[in-house]
Amino acid sequence: MSKVNCKECDAEITIPADSMxxxxxxxxxxxxxxxxxxxxxxxxxxxxQVVGEDWGQ
Amino acid sequence: MSKVNCKECDAEITIPADSMxxxxxxxxxxxxxxxxxxxxxxxxxxxxQVVGEDWGQ
Amino acid sequence: MIVIKIGxxxxxxxxxxxxxxxxxxxxxxxxxxxxxxxxxxxETANRMGKEQKFIVSPDGKRSRYTDKETSxxxxxxxxxxxxxxxxxxxxKRGILSVxxxxxxxxxxxxxxxxxxxxxxxxxxxxxxxxxxxxxxxxVNPHLINTLLDKGYIPVISPVALGxxxxxxxxxxxxxxxxVAGALNADVxxxxxxxSGLLMDDKLVTNLSLDEARNLLPKIGPGMEKKVFACTEALxxxxxxxxxxxxxxxxxxxxxxxxxx
Amino acid sequence: MIVIKIGxxxxxxxxxxxxxxxxxxxxxxxxxxxxxxxxxxxETANRMGKEQKFIVSPDGKRSRYTDKETSxxxxxxxxxxxxxxxxxxxxKRGILSVxxxxxxxxxxxxxxxxxxxxxxxxxxxxxxxxxxxxxxxxVNPHLINTLLDKGYIPVISPVALGxxxxxxxxxxxxxxxxVAGALNADVxxxxxxxSGLLMDDKLVTNLSLDEARNLLPKIGPGMEKKVFACTEALxxxxxxxxxxxxxxxxxxxxxxxxxx
Ligand SMILES: [Zn+2]
Ligand SMILES: [Zn+2]
Numbered sequence: 288m289s290k291v292n293c294k295e296c297d298a299e300i301t302i303p304a305d306s307m308x309x310x311x312x313x314x315x316x317x318x319x320x321x322x323x324x325x326x327x328x329x330x331x332x333x334x335x336q337v338v339g340e341d342w343g344q
Numbered sequence: 345m346s347k348v349n350c351k352e353c354d355a356e357i358t359i360p361a362d363s364m365x366x367x368x369x370x371x372x373x374x375x376x377x378x379x380x381x382x383x384x385x386x387x388x389x390x391x392x393q394v395v396g397e398d399w400g401q
Numbered sequence: 402m403i404v405i406k407i408g409x410x411x412x413x414x415x416x417x418x419x420x421x422x423x424x425x426x427x428x429x430x431x432x433x434x435x436x437x438x439x440x441x442x443x444e445t446a447n448r449m450g451k452e453q454k455f456i457v458s459p460d461g462k463r464s465r466y467t468d469k470e471t472s473x474x475x476x477x478x479x480x481x482x483x484x485x486x487x488x489x490x491x492x493k494r495g496i497l498s499v500x501x502x503x504x505x506x507x508x509x510x511x512x513x514x515x516x517x518x519x520x521x522x523x524x525x526x527x528x529x530x531x532x533x534x535x536x537x538x539x540v541n542p543h544l545i546n547t548l549l550d551k552g553y554i555p556v557i558s559p560v561a562l563g564x565x566x567x568x569x570x571x572x573x574x575x576x577x578x579x580v581a582g583a584l585n586a587d588v589x590x591x592x593x594x595x596s597g598l599l600m601d602d603k604l605v606t607n608l609s610l611d612e613a614r615n616l617l618p619k620i621g622p623g624m625e626k627k628v629f630a631c632t633e634a635l636x637x638x639x640x641x642x643x644x645x646x647x648x649x650x651x652x653x654x655x656x657x658x659x660x661x
Numbered sequence: 662m663i664v665i666k667i668g669x670x671x672x673x674x675x676x677x678x679x680x681x682x683x684x685x686x687x688x689x690x691x692x693x694x695x696x697x698x699x700x701x702x703x704e705t706a707n708r709m710g711k712e713q714k715f716i717v718s719p720d721g722k723r724s725r726y727t728d729k730e731t732s733x734x735x736x737x738x739x740x741x742x743x744x745x746x747x748x749x750x751x752x753k754r755g756i757l758s759v760x761x762x763x764x765x766x767x768x769x770x771x772x773x774x775x776x777x778x779x780x781x782x783x784x785x786x787x788x789x790x791x792x793x794x795x796x797x798x799x800v801n802p803h804l805i806n807t808l809l810d811k812g813y814i815p816v817i818s819p820v821a822l823g824x825x826x827x828x829x830x831x832x833x834x835x836x837x838x839x840v841a842g843a844l845n846a847d848v849x850x851x852x853x854x855x856s857g858l859l860m861d862d863k864l865v866t867n868l869s870l871d872e873a874r875n876l877l878p879k880i881g882p883g884m885e886k887k888v889f890a891c892t893e894a895l896x897x898x899x900x901x902x903x904x905x906x907x908x909x910x911x912x913x914x915x916x917x918x919x920x921x
Contacts, residue, residue, distance in 0.1 A: 311526040368786035481741015499765040
């Protein structure tokens with residue numbers, strides 16, 4: 288379990304220990320979503336890119 | 345080894361023991377070709393159908 | 402002009418009288434067929450030792466994860482197997498047809514999805530590389546019109562060209578909607594292997610754009626995609642969008658007569 | 662009008678400047694491409710667990726034995742993989758093209774060989790079931806002309822329709838000859854991955870029909886097939902038949918200038 292601070296409102300966001308690069312976390316205070324970036328054992332967050340849904344066959 | 349008689353000139357045509365259905369035998373006397381037909385252990389001959397060559401890919 | 406979306410097989414799950422419908426229809430109208438066939442792609446890929454992976458979108462839609470190799474197998478099966486089988490089947494019934502893809506004549510261009518938002522095994526939302534799935538950006542109807550003008554029924558496989566001329570997996574229903582829009586089609590019919598779009602046990606056809614959008618939240622993900630494609634087609638100016646069962650007698654005729 | 666037969670890959674063994682040749686050529690002339698690709702079929706079939714069998718004709722030619730399942734894989738790889746790769750490669754170079762087969766528009770009809778005469782493992786002549794190999798009976802040039810008239814380069818896969826609308830494996834070289842004949846083409850060029858047809862170390866091009874027939878007994882089976890296809894094309898009224906190496910700089914330009 289680690290913690291990062293929301294880039295929007297600075298509230299604490301808890302990151303589950305088994306999280307993976309690319310997972311989305313949401314700030315409990317302001318509701319903003321971020322994408323997890325893993326470097327070594329450390330997690331940081333970056334703004335989640337807007338992505339489409341997969342509509343292929 | 346078995347023998348059949350040529351349908352063209354009645355000469356004896358020798359059929360090797362390991363022959364298979366569909367093989368072509370040629371009469372040593374008149375040169376006519378025939379297709380082998382196997383029924384049980386017996387061979388008979390029939391006129392060889394004219395066939396094309398395989399020119400596919 | 403009628404655009405008809407069918408599944409991957411004209412024999413499986415479709416009433417054989419659909420061939421009679423096509424035969425009658427092409428006498429008086431221009432007909433364009435768009436096909437699907439994901440199941441066939443999966444079977445062939447698995448047989449080639451390329452196990453297919455499926456991903457789940459946050460709202461529960463399951464779809465193929467199309468990596469580079471899968472995009473090539475997808476293109477091969479769609480355009481070399483399914484399309485040719487449909488084409489030959491139509492021709493055997495006396496309907497001249499030509500199988501094409503979005504690659505041919507650069508007919509369908511799509512934007513590759515750089516990133517995809519999925520639910521991972523832990524049920525968490527996650528962003529992954531987009532692979533070779535695309536969203537249709539433009540349909541150039543020139544090739545289709547060329548074929549139609551000369552009496553050929555185009556059979557279109559849902560493969561698009563990406564920006565770098567890579568092959569992209571596009572959804573067949575949405576491809577049919579985009580094609581119908583580009584052709585200014587009068588009608589687009591989505592043939593399903595379930596018995597039409599049933600709401601309160603009543604078959605729903607000829608949705609208005611607003612009706613369809615209102616329906617969307619109320620139905621399951623399988624049918625949702627077709628209703629969504631209906632709304633897209635209608636938004637693109639297609640006059641009528643119909644979802645109809647393919648298992649009934651004369652499925653296209655029935656759908657057009659609102660009896661499907 | 663020029664018909665150009667290439668192998669199964671526009672990258673493998675072909676000088677990349679062939680794309681420049683196509684680009685220049687289509688500005689002033691109508692160009693039709695026919696492709697091969699047996700190697701690719703074999704690879705995909707083997708990968709699918711469908712081991713390919715080869716048979717040998719009494720005069721030593723080795724060819725695929727095409728049973729029903731192989732005919733479907735053959736069609737799939739030819740029209741869904743090789744053809745689409747060539748099409749996309751041309752389009753990337755600015756040449757709009759459309760991949761079609763003999764199935765599309767019933768363009769190429771062939772007669773299925775009911776029986777084949779082969780040499781079996783014991784070196785004896787033997788008659789076997791013909792499988793799904795065909796000899797071209799008619800080429801309907803209507804679809805090709807339709808595409809050419811609208812500015813599309815047709816890329817034709819060597820798959821024909823049999824009497825019962827089954828898919829038949831036809832030889833690519835002979836298909837190119839038949840197509841060139843049906844189109845009344847001025848030139849047919851057979852691009853090889855060996856360095857042209859060499860006789861006494863001199864490259865042979867522009868054979869007359871008699872010259873070609875005289876050459877036939879003197880050359881190996883690989884090249885023999887191309888020379889034979891030349892004689893067929895010339896007999897069908899094509900004005901010029903050229904066998905040229907694809908590995909040289911600007912292979913088509915060189916061939917047309919008799920420098921290949
Ligand atoms: Zn926050
Ligand atoms: Zn005799």
